[in-house]
Amino acid sequence: MQKKTAYSFPDEILEHVFSFIQSGKDRNAASVVCKSWYEIERWCRRKIFVGNCYAVSPTMVIRRFPDIRSIELKGKPHFADFNLVPDGWGGYVLPWISEMAGAYPWLEEIRLKRMVVTDESLELVAKSFTNLQVLVLFSCEGFSTDGLAAIAASCKNLTELDLRDSEVDDLSGHWLNHFPDTYTSLVSLNISCLGSDDVSFSALERLVGRCPNLRRLLLNREVPLDKIANLLSRAPQLIEFGTGTYAAELRSDVYSNLAEAFCNCKDLKCLSGFWDAVPAYLPVIYSVCSRLTSLNLSYAPIQNPDLTKLVSQCPSLQRMWVLDYIEDSGLEVLASSCKDLQELRVFPSDPFGEEPNVSLTEKGLVAVSSGCPKLHSVLYFCRQMSNEALVTIAQNCPNFTRFRLCLLDPKIADYRTLQPLDVGFGAIVEHCKDLRRLSLSGLLTDRVFEYIGMHAKKLEMLSVAFAGESDLALHHVLSGCESLRKLEIMNCPFGDKALLANAAKLETMRSLWMSSCSVSLGACKMLGQKMPRLNIEVMDEKGPPDSRAESDPVDKLYIYRSVAGPRFDMPPFVWTMDEDFASELS
Amino acid sequence: MQGGGGGGSERGSMSTVSRDENMVVSSEDSSCPDEPGLELGLGLSLGGGGGGGGRQGGGFKMHHVSKGGPYARILTAKDFPSSSSSSSSSSSSSSSSSSSKANVTAGTKRTAESVAVAANGSSQVVGWPPIRAYRMNSMVNQAKVLTMENRKKETSMVENSTIGGYRNDGNTKLKKSTFVKVNMDGTPIGRKVDLNAHESYEKLAKTLEDMFLETAPSVNPSGSTALQLDMLNRMTRHSKLLDGSSDFVLTYEDKEGDWMLVGDVPWEMFLTSVKRLRIMRKSEATGLGTYAYIHTFPVLSGALPKRAGWSRHSDRRHHPDMTMNSDPQQGGTSVASGRGGTNARCLFRPI
Numbered sequence: 001m002q003k004k005t006a007y008s009f010p011d012e013i014l015e016h017v018f019s020f021i022q023s024g025k026d027r028n029a030a031s032v033v034c035k036s037w038y039e040i041e042r043w044c045r046r047k048i049f050v051g052n053c054y055a056v057s058p059t060m061v062i063r064r065f066p067d068i069r070s071i072e073l074k075g076k077p078h079f080a081d082f083n084l085v086p087d088g089w090g091g092y093v094l095p096w097i098s099e100m101a102g103a104y105p106w107l108e109e110i111r112l113k114r115m116v117v118t119d120e121s122l123e124l125v126a127k128s129f130t131n132l133q134v135l136v137l138f139s140c141e142g143f144s145t146d147g148l149a150a151i152a153a154s155c156k157n158l159t160e161l162d163l164r165d166s167e168v169d170d171l172s173g174h175w176l177n178h179f180p181d182t183y184t185s186l187v188s189l190n191i192s193c194l195g196s197d198d199v200s201f202s203a204l205e206r207l208v209g210r211c212p213n214l215r216r217l218l219l220n221r222e223v224p225l226d227k228i229a230n231l232l233s234r235a236p237q238l239i240e241f242g243t244g245t246y247a248a249e250l251r252s253d254v255y256s257n258l259a260e261a262f263c264n265c266k267d268l269k270c271l272s273g274f275w276d277a278v279p280a281y282l283p284v285i286y287s288v289c290s291r292l293t294s295l296n297l298s299y300a301p302i303q304n305p306d307l308t309k310l311v312s313q314c315p316s317l318q319r320m321w322v323l324d325y326i327e328d329s330g331l332e333v334l335a336s337s338c339k340d341l342q343e344l345r346v347f348p349s350d351p352f353g354e355e356p357n358v359s360l361t362e363k364g365l366v367a368v369s370s371g372c373p374k375l376h377s378v379l380y381f382c383r384q385m386s387n388e389a390l391v392t393i394a395q396n397c398p399n400f401t402r403f404r405l406c407l408l409d410p411k412i413a414d415y416r417t418l419q420p421l422d423v424g425f426g427a428i429v430e431h432c433k434d435l436r437r438l439s440l441s442g443l444l445t446d447r448v449f450e451y452i453g454m455h456a457k458k459l460e461m462l463s464v465a466f467a468g469e470s471d472l473a474l475h476h477v478l479s480g481c482e483s484l485r486k487l488e489i490m491n492c493p494f495g496d497k498a499l500l501a502n503a504a505k506l507e508t509m510r511s512l513w514m515s516s517c518s519v520s521l522g523a524c525k526m527l528g529q530k531m532p533r534l535n536i537e538v539m540d541e542k543g544p545p546d547s548r549a550e551s552d553p554v555d556k557l558y559i560y561r562s563v564a565g566p567r568f569d570m571p572p573f574v575w576t577m578d579e580d581f582a583s584e585l586s
Numbered sequence: 587m588q589g590g591g592g593g594g595s596e597r598g599s600m601s602t603v604s605r606d607e608n609m610v611v612s613s614e615d616s617s618c619p620d621e622p623g624l625e626l627g628l629g630l631s632l633g634g635g636g637g638g639g640g641r642q643g644g645g646f647k648m649h650h651v652s653k654g655g656p657y658a659r660i661l662t663a664k665d666f667p668s669s670s671s672s673s674s675s676s677s678s679s680s681s682s683s684s685s686s687k688a689n690v691t692a693g694t695k696r697t698a699e700s701v702a703v704a705a706n707g708s709s710q711v712v713g714w715p716p717i718r719a720y721r722m723n724s725m726v727n728q729a730k731v732l733t734m735e736n737r738k739k740e741t742s743m744v745e746n747s748t749i750g751g752y753r754n755d756g757n758t759k760l761k762k763s764t765f766v767k768v769n770m771d772g773t774p775i776g777r778k779v780d781l782n783a784h785e786s787y788e789k790l791a792k793t794l795e796d797m798f799l800e801t802a803p804s805v806n807p808s809g810s811t812a813l814q815l816d817m818l819n820r821m822t823r824h825s826k827l828l829d830g831s832s833d834f835v836l837t838y839e840d841k842e843g844d845w846m847l848v849g850d851v852p853w854e855m856f857l858t859s860v861k862r863l864r865i866m867r868k869s870e871a872t873g874l875g876t877y878a879y880i881h882t883f884p885v886l887s888g889a890l891p892k893r894a895g896w897s898r899h900s901d902r903r904h905h906p907d908m909t910m911n912s913d914p915q916q917g918g919t920s921v922a923s924g925r926g927g928t929n930a931r932c933l934f935r936p937i
Contacts, residue, residue: 079713081716081718081719082712082713082714082716082717082718082719083712083713083719083778084712084713086777087767087777087778139718165718165720167720169861171843193720221724275724298721299721299724347717347721348715348717349725350725351715351717351725381715381717406715406716408715410711410714410715439716463716465713465714465716466714490713490714491711491714515713
């Protein structure tokens with residue numbers, strides 16, 4: 001019998017096998033096995049994720065993957081969320097849309113994060129991709145409701161429109177009217193970021209009423225509470241719902257209508273919104289509480305005991321976002337009631353206050369870590385921490401994948417021993433072997449970085465602020481963290497040595513951000529000359545770097561690997577340190 | 587946070603001061619000895635100051651200032667400029683006697699921006715705590731609502747306003763997102779300012795002047811006194827932007843897309859209608875609408891020829907002068923227009 005070898009399979013069979021491989025990483029791995037696999041794989045790849053829109057050019061993507069149906073792009077660095085990246089930095093989606101318009105007429109899904117999206121881009125999307133089903137604009141900006149109107153008018157197959165956390169110029173609430181009367185395919189709508197006073201409510205009601213598949217509806221703050229009942233009654237099939245303002249004068253008819261409406265939503269599992277919530281109307285959701293898996297009260301100024309009472313009624317909670325009004329006592333109740341809890345985020349109600357306004361300390365987090373065995377993702381803002389607490393938390397929750405601790409005073413020591421928090425965070429990385437994301441804060445020396453380099457082998461993203469004492473710290477991280485993809489650093493005394501010594505490491509990472517550190521211009525130039533596959537971007541709002549000495553520290557530094565070379569759309573305050581930089585200046 | 591301007595001696599003195607501060611806070615000596623065993627892969631050793639513990643001085647000073655600064659929820663006129671002054675004076679004293687104009691301005695600029703972020707008067711570091719702007723804005727509004735809620739409980743009277751009109755109830759109005767963008771002609775970098783952190787046009791204008799207009803403080807070797815005096819002058823003098831003595835005027839875009847001179851309408855009305863701000867050259871501000879003109883004579887406003895340089899949002903992206911915020915993918919050319927200077931992007935790599 002003839003022995004069949006791998007390369008005698010017809011392409012169709014390999015393609016069929018590849019169709020079961022969804023993950024981008026696995027597909028990338030398959031594509032480097034041999035040339036024929038590369039070819040087959042690239043023709044049948046349908047979904048692509050570009051973590052940094054400047055790492056590759058749209059032309060290159062199109063050339064390699066001729067038939068993409070779903071694309072996800074990310075633009076600005078993460079610290080842009082905290083106002084560290086000035087306006088005009090970049091992250092424009094238009095070049096991508098322009099090129100994909102011709103190449104991918106069958107594109108179905110566009111997901112963008114931290115990108116600048118103009119009305120022109122949206123109009124081009126509407127015109128070019130008639131089959132568009134999913135449009136997600138996460139933390140984007142630059143567009144107005146005019147652009148949304150264009151999408152509404154043209155995308156007849158749209159199922160998901162999600163504007164999460166985006167900054168939208170609200171020109172008119174009437175963009176919703178642009179969804180034609182024949183349009184009924186909406187499944188998910190998130191307009192929570194919109195601020196317009198006149199979200200044409202009647203248009204919204206009609207839209208909700210005629211879309212029987214609507215499962216996810218997140219309203220904006222401007223929708224008043226007395227309109228919710230009516231809306232919900234048109235969409236009792238909702239799984240996820242976000243209210244608008246959750247405050248109103250207490251009226252029995254409004255109250256009972258709301259209660260009834262919520263009660264009729266038998267599939268409701270996720271609730272959010274609750275802006276300005278008043279305790280009086282909380283009980284209307286009690287009928288839903290036992291089913292709730294996700295509850296976002298992070299915009300609700302509800303305090304204990306109302307808050308605790310609500311929490312105690314939600315035994316199925318898996319994800320809880322809340323303000324620190326919950327206090328330690330409320331977290332203890334959460335720990336005893338919600339055994340399925342996986343993700344907890346506690347935001348500060350008064351981050352700039354000098355004195356604590358609530359009694360939320362490390363004890364709350366310890367309680368949750370002890371009571372909730374499935375907890376794996378934490379974002380916690382508080383004002384005090386101890387090494388002992390961190391060690392306890394680490395031992396309680398070895399399954400952490402994401403751990404972000406933000407002490408409001410960024411250099412505060414262990415409040416009990418006045419020691420740095422090195423040991424505590426060290427315990428986190430040592431016990432939590434699957435940790436992928438870590439944010440540090442508090443008083444931290446080089447030691448914590450030694451621990452991180454030693455233990456955090458699966459760590460992919462590290463955020464550091466006001467920590468460390470010397471370059472050794474940075475060196476530990478760059479040389480020890482094998483899986484590191486994103487490193488962002490602000491206000492740390494890290495300079496040239498560690499960066500230059502680990503230059504090769506930077507090519508294995510997506511990006512490195514350093515602001516208000518001690519990296520000199522000369523080091524940046526050297527990196528630019530020696531590492532052609534890295535884009536070294538220096539950001540300085542005071543003037544061109546050539547006006548200062550080589551040893552002067554740069555204000556902001558953003559390094560990322562790229563096969564597309566330096567970008568062309570930099571604003572005047574961003575300079576790229578490529579080979580030509582030095583010669584052009586002289 | 588200090589800019590990097592100035593010579594080596596300045597940096598040296600900065601790191602000395604910062605190291606001292608580090609020692610005060612942490613029990614360990616935070617000075618940086620040479621690290622043994624670190625190989626320089628690229629084989630070049632650069633200036634020695636790089637690895638030292640100097641650079642966090644700026645953020646650190648902010649920290650100290652916030653510890654001693656006034657704690658107040660409601661921002662008063664005194665709080666606002668004095669936070670700027672204490673930060674500036676501390677930054678100038680750390681930079682030794684030869685504080686350059688660039689340093690102080692940079693410190694002030696950064697301070698102004700960071701202070702603008704905090705709604706309650708304490709100066710903050712940009713980027714800390716790491717909370718998204720969207721959430722910050724919601725919190726500002728919440729503080730007002732809580733105050734209102736408490737007031738309601740005290741009076742134990744239920745408003746007779748309709749539920750929908752809850753928002754329009756006098757001075758307990760729910761305000762929308764309070765950060766607005768500000769651009770200035772000739773400056774490529776836009777900023778954001780928190781309108782709710784100001785109570786009047788004067789205060790807003792002063793913040794903007796601090797942010798954008800380089801006013802050189804009179805610096806002499808006795809440092810802080812002169813700066814305080816200058817701050818006092820700044821507090822008491824009238825805003826140049828508002829009284830017409832500057833080369834620039836302050837304008838804003840209202841909800842209808844019209845550009846108006848700032849200052850014509852009552853402050854509260856301004857807050858509800860402003861969408862963004864622009865510090866415009868006087869020469870370009872001819873024919874600008876004022877509230878009275880546009881809104882009292884709607885018929886006439888429709889018949890007016892389009893004001894030079896200004897157009898509705900949807901048209902703006904096509905206008906070459908107006909591309910600061912929208913359509914930046916035209917690259918550096920749009921920003922350079924109107925500046926009259928050399929295009930700073932001489933590092934443009936040829937395609």
